[in-house]
Amino acid sequence: MGQNIAITLNNVSKCYKRYARPVDRLKELLLPGKTYAQEFWALRDVSFEVIKGETMGIIGRNGAGKSTLLQVICGTLTPTSGELQVNGRVAALLELGAGFNPEFTGRENVYMNGAIMGLSRQEVDERFDQIAAFADIGDFIDQSVKTYSSGMYVRLAFASAIHVYPDILIVDEALAVGDMFFQAKCMARMRKMMDSGVTVLFVSHDIGSVKSLCQRCAFIEHGQLINIGKASLVVDNYLNNIRNTTNQELKKQLVETIQRVEVSTKKISQQQNNKPQTISKSNFEILVKTDGEINFSDSVYRYGDGGAKLLDIKVLNSLHQVTEQLEYKEDFYIQASILFEKYFSTFSAGYLIRDLKGIEIIGSTTTTENIDMPAVEPGEVYIIEAKTLNILNDGIYTIVFGVELPVLPNEQHIFLDVIDNSVVFKINPPMNPMQRFWSRAYAPVKINFSKINK
Template structure:
């Protein structure tokens, strides 16, 4: 495939960090190996190596929307920082074809001493826009961010929600060829998240390449053509969004250790004895077909949560056992 058809090409990218057990070990590593070389001895290593990414390779075509999933610490944010150029890989290469707008973390690239207005102009200038171009879009940015008169206040006075509103509004109005969003929308309220997802879908329709990092597999399956799953710095699965999300839900998303205690419906008791009668179907919540995914080998038609007495409820005390009961 010609590179003209590719937006992002990641080739054998690895990122390794040196982990020191004590500050003095860093000084030892800086000084002692030099003496060892002078006297002809093999130098001792005073650090442990941690691979945040290990030989990662993939391509994203122009106009494609790709989701990236994985547990915390899998290497997602490190990968995006390398793609954006804010972090250098230990080995491997990244090729970018187009202008990137990235929302990697809350207020990334903002100067907290500057006002919201000044930060908008500064961020857009870094992306290559002139003051005139920013001026033409400024009212749209302010309207989308919906932070009112705070646009003239220093960013250090913003709440986390206000900061991400302004950061996202600015990023999507610089006409990027590639948009990268890394869990930044998680701090916004529901209404703003909904507005952002509608805007992202509009951007996708306009042919912009999107990389979406989120733990919300529903958003990945609804918006992405493909997905990749990272585990311990390596690509564990890559392919269709539904298939990769299924793999993620089957493995990492549950987060259960092998020794975790699970409560089965038959373990629910009533006054010290086994519950004999399951909840009535009428008391259970139906599942709409439009929200289904998977192979379809088992279809859950309704579900409910019950407490230790067998009563259907949506309220539980911290540490209290409960059971998920379903009909298939």
């Protein structure tokens, strides 16, 4: 194991035996050589390395094997086969309830946890006040843990884990239990630990957090490693997997409904002055027009079920000119051409703007803007144009644009055609340096002030 490697897994597998009836377990004990169990492989031949000091995300659906993998790394589960090497002290926040004795007080559990981690009583004495202050549970520190709320439990568990000064910190969705102030406090501490070189394994369903915190990410599905690599790319692969599955499930539900929909013959015609016809006065303008198709670059990420095809996507400045740069507080447009290849009784279209880290900043859809879209026929082309104000800080951004089929009343959508990273554009800093702001986005505010004479 290299000195720069924190964790190595080589074909790690974990198998559980499941019995249809309790008596089958007894039969297997009494009749050696014959099995009555059904094997369930929670992990199957998982191999990867975690470099010291990096933050590795682990994503997957419920039941994919993420928690089992973390328990194997922590040593609370023994793998059925494969090799595992861990280089350094591990502190873990796994599922709520793991690690503490419910009959012990908070204080006693802190000392027990420290002993398990290899700390002497004197070392725990030196850190106890810091642990208690971070947990901030007051007099409950001397009450039995079984009386704690879930929020109090995770406060003490996180405080105990970080104050053993681990080489490797493992967090499995536990922070979602705490209140918003404590979550912010934990995130700030985790970032500080990452900056100091602590290796972090981070399991979360919050894709934004995974993209923001993690350099690399592993995608686990049905106990197998599907993909590992740069966090933003692996997350896109994971989301595409979910979207395809969701599309298929929704399509099955809609087959009978769609078959009953009468084909509409209503056409939307242009006005006599040959200007595109505005369907709605809103932040979105839906225009009917024939337009050509462009070839998107190889860097785009495209998915969808078909039936509609995005032909072109552009960013237009306040003068309605195609641009790759926008100015501070400038009005601008996001425009997309859509060719419909099937009949749909309605549709939805919208955009999402991300920064280069993949963090979703702002966006909207025709559904969000309460625009009722008309039925469309095969061969019709629509131009969707969204007009908005630039509230973004200077930097480089990308646009996701999508066409979807709304599924009412549960407000789910079938993705017809979605293009990720369809447009890359730049926001220039304000001409006046005094107008700069430090957040990702800006919203106009009114500020009042008054002076109180003494």
